[in-house]
Amino acid sequence: MSSPGSGRPEGHDTGSLVDERQVRALPVTARGQRTRESLVAAARRVFERDGFINSRLTDIATEAHTSIGTFYTYFDSKDEVFTAVLQVAQDDMLHPGLPRVEEAPENIAGVLEASNRAYFEAYRRNAQLMVLLEQVATINPDFRRLRVERSRLFTDRVARWIGSMQEAGLADRSLDPLMTSRALASMVSRLAYYSFALGEDWDVDSMVDTATRLWFNALGMTLPASSPESA
Amino acid sequence: MSSPGSGRPEGHDTGSLVDERQVRALPVTARGQRTRESLVAAARRVFERDGFINSRLTDIATEAHTSIGTFYTYFDSKDEVFTAVLQVAQDDMLHPGLPRVEEAPENIAGVLEASNRAYFEAYRRNAQLMVLLEQVATINPDFRRLRVERSRLFTDRVARWIGSMQEAGLADRSLDPLMTSRALASMVSRLAYYSFALGEDWDVDSMVDTATRLWFNALGMTLPASSPESA
Amino acid sequence: MSSPGSGRPEGHDTGSLVDERQVRALPVTARGQRTRESLVAAARRVFERDGFINSRLTDIATEAHTSIGTFYTYFDSKDEVFTAVLQVAQDDMLHPGLPRVEEAPENIAGVLEASNRAYFEAYRRNAQLMVLLEQVATINPDFRRLRVERSRLFTDRVARWIGSMQEAGLADRSLDPLMTSRALASMVSRLAYYSFALGEDWDVDSMVDTATRLWFNALGMTLPASSPESA
Amino acid sequence: MSSPGSGRPEGHDTGSLVDERQVRALPVTARGQRTRESLVAAARRVFERDGFINSRLTDIATEAHTSIGTFYTYFDSKDEVFTAVLQVAQDDMLHPGLPRVEEAPENIAGVLEASNRAYFEAYRRNAQLMVLLEQVATINPDFRRLRVERSRLFTDRVARWIGSMQEAGLADRSLDPLMTSRALASMVSRLAYYSFALGEDWDVDSMVDTATRLWFNALGMTLPASSPESA
DNA sequence: TATGAATGAGGTTTCATTCAT
């Protein structure tokens, strides 16, 4: 049995994860690698500053202290650098190698909370990128598809976990595991979007606490007595 | 005390509601009004077909069987027609004059369910527009702000309702009403977005049922015995 | 023999005077005349505010509280209203029905001074219009021609006056009367342009005094002793 | 002490001189410099042919055998090329490194005459440009300001010279030096404008002679016996 | 690999003028 916590950081509805396949061969020389890296870093800065739509390739080249010609040595298009930017960020979104738990019931609360916290923190670090991804997904069907697929992978896994909790008599059996999984994942990711991406900037402890309680209540579990807190 | 049901259809996190202020004086003649209306309708079709970004004003004018000059007689920019399009859609999103309940506890489930259903149905009818709004909100700070404000209005109202339920001993008192309100609203709107806007096209009955159960469970209420259902 | 004073107010190099021929028949009804007048007045205000180039016919119509359709009832084009505006201003530029003198030598200084003062004052009242005329003359050959012709009429007259002064032994005979006339007229009109039209806003008394002395000195006349003054 | 002759060609009321600051970085490659130069030359031809207002950027690009995109590589706007055109012309207007005189009184006439002649000749060569400048100054406040400032620099210098001539007892002490300076500068520049820019095309010798005599007479100096002049 | 000049399709915007009412 896997906890939801184990999976969430790998995607959690965000679709921020990118296809592993390299868009093109990486440069061979060390110099080339450096140039490519500085282009990706510059692209991220420019995207976050101006948005994907309003960004210009020349700005990216300038920001990377290279020429536009050099840009085309490494990337074929804006979409391609954007993919590269996401690939880098992906490492951070995944980074917290979270506990794959087979947890005793009384520990689940703690694991869920840790997982939610890790997710919110990662989201916070990459909030501007998430806005970008949101933007690009509304424009480009490829990115939209990517995101839906990632989301499905995650919710399927959570659904299986919910199913097994139900079987074990630990969760409300009247719930549809898949739809419930989608709903709860939506809840957390959207909360993060409003707080970090749209700048609502709510108290993270309160977000973590509320999210964790709601998962528990919603699934028909019970949380040990705790101190209420608010934003 | 207002129930969530009474408020949700008026906004529910969508931010689809537009400022009431007219963007500019409406045309005086009947002919002018007809032209303006056909431009708004054409704009909606073009936006939904091509997206806001990829749409061209000339296409809108052509679709409305007018000249581009006529477009500028009524609107100053793409943003302005888009606002007009939202204003029209808003009527539909608000339309279901839902029961303002002071409900007996045993009826709350029914009211919540009706409210959720109405919301999902309205969302379905305007799904493409919601994608558009999502897109525009990532590009234009004004629309982003509009949306955040609308969302706040709605979640504040729900928070007050949750608070009063807690006081009446009908809801889990350990929950932060405001954060809980945000989380639950996020859940429903995001579910609708994935299903209708991103084309996941899930079973609406299942969505309504799951959403309603989760609100109940999450808030620590109890639902009368019911038949399980799935997607 | 005519004094320069007598002619200057009729034009003095400005070319502000417009062809007397009506551009089209004036409206017959009293109502029509009123509408036309308010259009001309509105046009002047708009031209002075926005310049000829940057003005829009719709603004003129709006300013006159009529419609653009009505504008075309009275005028065929922007040029045509502009002509009408000049015709009205012309009355003011001419207005000071100055003394046609056959002056005793000792009075010429006074007449010249009065004439210069009248010219500067009229120019001041119509300064914004003079900027406009300058602008239009650089764009439209018709207005340019008009202005050159007017200028010639004036300088010819002054040249004849200079010639007769030379014959009478009252002016430097080594001067070419025509070129001198052009030079002196240029001097006064340009001085006015800088002060009033370009906003240098010099002291008018000083301008009058200097202009009068320079005409006198330049023509080889002598002025009775006077108190020096400055800006 | 500088003579008016020494300064006039540097400005003389024309305001044709442009700010030295480069409008933007010049192109780095030789090819780029060539392209920029041909654009400036083409712009001048088009401006002189069609006027500033009626000129089109596409015409300038075509005339320079480049694309409109290339135009925007070097200039941001019509105003900016116009500035560049003026900068080039400025070299010609300034070019005659005129005698900086500390002249014996009997030589002043000759210096003044040479100065006037140089000014008229330069004006003649750039006459069409002066029309343009006149036009642009009536439209664009920046150019208007530039021109007023240039004019002030020049007239201030002349005023100081007049003042020192008065102190030396060589000029009419009843004249206000500054206003006199403005008047005389106006006279010469306007004469040139009518003759060369508006196409009156008067005899240059006569213009030079008249201008020189009038300066002399006006300032209360005396000219040695002279040869009769022509029309 | 790196450079940056050159390109031009494609969009937006303006406004004098027409014309049906």
Next chain:
DNA sequence: TATGAATGAAACCTCATTCAT
């Protein structure tokens, strides 16, 4: 006479992409 909606030619401007060096 008065109205104001409709028109569309004509200009402006952007920027991803190509390519010679």
